[in-house]
Amino acid sequence: MRQQLTVLTLGVTDLDESKRFYIDGLGWTPTLDVPGEVVFFQIAGGQLLALFGKRDLEADADGQALSDPGAAPISLGYNVDSEAEVVEALAQAEAAGATIIKPAQRADFGGFHGYFADPSGFRWEVVYNAGFHIADDGTVSIGAVP
Amino acid sequence: MRQQLTVLTLGVTDLDESKRFYIDGLGWTPTLDVPGEVVFFQIAGGQLLALFGKRDLEADADGQALSDPGAAPISLGYNVDSEAEVVEALAQAEAAGATIIKPAQRADFGGFHGYFADPSGFRWEVVYNAGFHIADDGTVSIGAVP
Numbered sequence: 001m002r003q004q005l006t007v008l009t010l011g012v013t014d015l016d017e018s019k020r021f022y023i024d025g026l027g028w029t030p031t032l033d034v035p036g037e038v039v040f041f042q043i044a045g046g047q048l049l050a051l052f053g054k055r056d057l058e059a060d061a062d063g064q065a066l067s068d069p070g071a072a073p074i075s076l077g078y079n080v081d082s083e084a085e086v087v088e089a090l091a092q093a094e095a096a097g098a099t100i101i102k103p104a105q106r107a108d109f110g111g112f113h114g115y116f117a118d119p120s121g122f123r124w125e126v127v128y129n130a131g132f133h134i135a136d137d138g139t140v141s142i143g144a145v146p
Numbered sequence: 147m148r149q150q151l152t153v154l155t156l157g158v159t160d161l162d163e164s165k166r167f168y169i170d171g172l173g174w175t176p177t178l179d180v181p182g183e184v185v186f187f188q189i190a191g192g193q194l195l196a197l198f199g200k201r202d203l204e205a206d207a208d209g210q211a212l213s214d215p216g217a218a219p220i221s222l223g224y225n226v227d228s229e230a231e232v233v234e235a236l237a238q239a240e241a242a243g244a245t246i247i248k249p250a251q252r253a254d255f256g257g258f259h260g261y262f263a264d265p266s267g268f269r270w271e272v273v274y275n276a277g278f279h280i281a282d283d284g285t286v287s288i289g290a291v292p
Contacts, residue, residue, distance in 0.1 A: 001235050003174045005189040006280070007223030008154060009271075028149040032288050043151040045191020045284030054219050060254065061221060061261050061269055062247045067213035073200050073266075074220060075207060077153030089147050101208045108206065115207050120219075123207055125155075126147075134152070138191030138284065142178050
């Protein structure tokens with residue numbers, strides 16, 4: 001297997017509510033929207049985010065019940081270029097209907113961050129890490145905070 | 147917020163076991179490996195996958211307990227270019243220590259797919275969808291299966 005992720009699917013509790021958050025609230029543009037079924041957004045080079053009903057995802061995988069998404073053991077990271085942008089992005093997410101679960105503050109690793117939860121409880125970390133950089137060709141470097 | 151995901155963090159149950167699976171088993175190369183703490187892999191243009199202890203992720207977010215990762219309400223998609231490659235990738239993952247949770251088969255949407263679980267239970271869907279395409283500049287298109 002190549003070192004690649006092409007689609008990240010979130011099993012959401014209410015597809016319409018999630019679409020309102022990402023499309024109307026954050027202003028994102030879908031690559032493909034199949035009303036009542038699934039919606040895809042491009043979120044990185046060569047990669048889509050899919051919002052799919054949690055029950056549909058269960059059925060598509062193996063029928064086993066999936067856990068409460070309010071406490072999913074993942075986080076979705078959104079790196080920005082300054083502490084001020086952390087504050088701004090959290091405010092924008094809150095205005096769009098997100099729940100702030102950790103206000104903007106100094107992070108243990110030396111950067112600055114905060115967390116919000118989307119309508120299904122998926123956690124986004126908004127973070128400023130001066131050691132994180134994306135080159136023009138998409139190559140990511142990450143190192144110690146200067 | 148821009149339409150972008152820069153880091154996807156999986157809260158794993160055993161970091162060393164997860165590293166053995168992705169590095170030794172699948173042959174992936176870390177961008178940064180901080181032994182006993184965290185490991186990062188580039189998995190898309192402008193994006194890293196982070197493996198981080200589940201307890202550490204709980205502490206970093208807001209201290210609330212996270213759900214059993216064996217049934218996380220997400221899937222990680224790995225698109226390939228043929229049905230044969232679905233079979234091959236699932237076999238490679240199984241040989242690396244993954245659990246097959248849905249053998250390769252026709253998918254409801256018209257493509258061909260199967261699922262495996264990594265050592266922490268995170269589900270990867272290996273899928274052939276003739277309507278999925280990544281252009282040279284990283285732009286993804288997805289449509290009905292021809």
